[in-house]
Structure formats: structure tokens, C-alpha cells
Amino acid sequence: MASHSLDQSMDTLDRAVYVKLKEMIMNKSFKSGELLIQNQLSDQLGVSRTPLRKAMAELEMEGLLERMPKGWLVKEFSIEDMISVFEIRAALEGLACRLVAGKIGKADLAYLRAMFEQAKPSEQNMMHEYYEADVKFHNIIVQSTKDSLLIRTIKSCRIIQTSHQQGLYLHPNDTYQEHMDIIDALEEGDGHQAESLMRAHIQKAIVKLKSGNFEVYR
Incomplete structure (x- = not known):
């Protein structure tokens, strides 16, 4: 004992x-x-x-x-490392959206909407709250799949955390409506649309990384 x-x-x-x-x-x-x-x-x-x-x-x-x-x-992440991270995120989080569309609870969807409404930045000092909401948004969708292998894969690879840790974000003005559109597709049960929107949402970061035309926010 x-x-x-x-x-x-x-x-x-x-x-x-x-x-x-x-x-x-x-x-x-x-x-x-x-x-x-x-x-x-x-x-x-x-x-x-x-x-x-x-x-x-x-x-x-x-x-x-x-x-x-x-x-x-x-570990220091290169641009090539970050591109790989976002490519993996686009594939796996797109799949997560397809799996949970029409199944994710109404309370969760309402929470996601309210979270972004409250965190929508009007001033620079609110940026941190918006990015915290962004992390929660992606994590809630992944957790809602209840797919232990998918959740474990994303968690073990630190896919979401890695991209946010490095301070590379798209500006909220460019992503707020994208988040709302993804939530709409999930609520309507349109898995293919939700997957497509999530992939496009994440792949925008890949385009910026490849072009070198991106800003780093903290």
C-alpha cells in the first residue's frame, strides 16, 4: 500500500x-x-x-x-516548419469540422459565437483576448469529435499550440467572419462546407508564410 x-x-x-x-x-x-x-x-x-x-x-x-x-x-521553428504545421492543421481540423457538423451541441455553438463577439477587438489591447478565443475555438471543435485518435494526434504533435506559440496570427479583421461562417456551417450540419471553410481559413496562413508577407502579433 x-x-x-x-x-x-x-x-x-x-x-x-x-x-x-x-x-x-x-x-x-x-x-x-x-x-x-x-x-x-x-x-x-x-x-x-x-x-x-x-x-x-x-x-x-x-x-x-x-x-x-x-x-x-x-526548438526554433523555421518558416518551412510552420508551413508544415499549418498544412497538417488544415487537413486534420477540416476533418474535425466534417465529423462534428450537425452533431456539435447548440450550447457549444452559442458559446463560440458569444466568445468571438465579446473578444472582437476594437483596440490593440484587446488582441490577446481575441487570440485566446481563437485557440479555444479550434480546440473545442477538435474535442467535439470525441475521436480519441484524432484528438491525441493533434495534441501530441502540438499542432494548434505550435502555430500559436510562434506568434503568427492573421489579423482579426481578416478572420472574424471566417469563424462565424464555420460556426454557421456546423450549425446547419453541412460537413463538406464546414470542412472546406476550415481548410481555407487555415491555408490563408500558408499563403502568407510562403509569400513572406505576414505580420507577427503578440
Whole structure:
């Protein structure tokens, strides 16, 4: 019994270290290209090297870190990497829209509409709220599929998070109506239209990336 409790405590610690380290990477406490030294990081976080090593290995699998001879490198995403991310997003999130069209709950649809209405930016200082709404929008659609493989694939590849982490967004003025149109198609049960709209919505970012004509918003 004591052994079981100890195992649970260790699992909890491993998870806590993983979550903390991931948050620090996602909020840019560590810069892209920065080398993380395990001993130094262990002292900084006040944890032993074992849970830290497990967390770093997991984050390597997620594509956030890259193992180097002297430590772990915070992954720096190239334009080509980002294009691949958006291409995968377009395919998988388009599929998600087709699967949930006509099935997603009315309460969820109403929530999505209200969320964008409230977050629709009128001033620069509201941009952050809009982008938080954008992340929730995409995540809610994916989660609504209840397809464990699809959800796990998107989550493990960090597809949505990667694209948002890098600070590359289309301006809300260009995307607000697109979100509304996708919600309309989902409500009407038009899976093919919802899929097409979602693909086009995400592929706009690919066009901008390829042209080099994009802005980075924070």
C-alpha cells in the first residue's frame, strides 16, 4: 500500500515538472535556440534530475526540445516548419469540422459565437483576448469529435499550440467572419462546407508564410 502511494507521489511530481517546464517554454521564459543544461535547470526549478529528465524526454517527443550533447535545445521553428504545421492543421481540423457538423451541441455553438463577439477587438489591447478565443475555438471543435485518435494526434504533435506559440496570427479583421461562417456551417450540419471553410481559413496562413508577407502579433 505504501509502495502504491509512493508511486502516485512520483507520478504527480513527474507531471508537475513536465507542466511547469512546458509552461516556461510556451510563455517564452526560455527563448528559441536556448540551450537548457539539466543540472542548472534542476537547481532553478528546485527538483531532482530524474523527473526533470523524464519531462525533457517527453517534451522532445512533442517537438519542443531537441537533445544535444551538452543539454537540450529549445526548438526554433523555421518558416518551412510552420508551413508544415499549418498544412497538417488544415487537413486534420477540416476533418474535425466534417465529423462534428450537425452533431456539435447548440450550447457549444452559442458559446463560440458569444466568445468571438465579446473578444472582437476594437483596440490593440484587446488582441490577446481575441487570440485566446481563437485557440479555444479550434480546440473545442477538435474535442467535439470525441475521436480519441484524432484528438491525441493533434495534441501530441502540438499542432494548434505550435502555430500559436510562434506568434503568427492573421489579423482579426481578416478572420472574424471566417469563424462565424464555420460556426454557421456546423450549425446547419453541412460537413463538406464546414470542412472546406476550415481548410481555407487555415491555408490563408500558408499563403502568407510562403509569400513572406505576414505580420507577427503578440
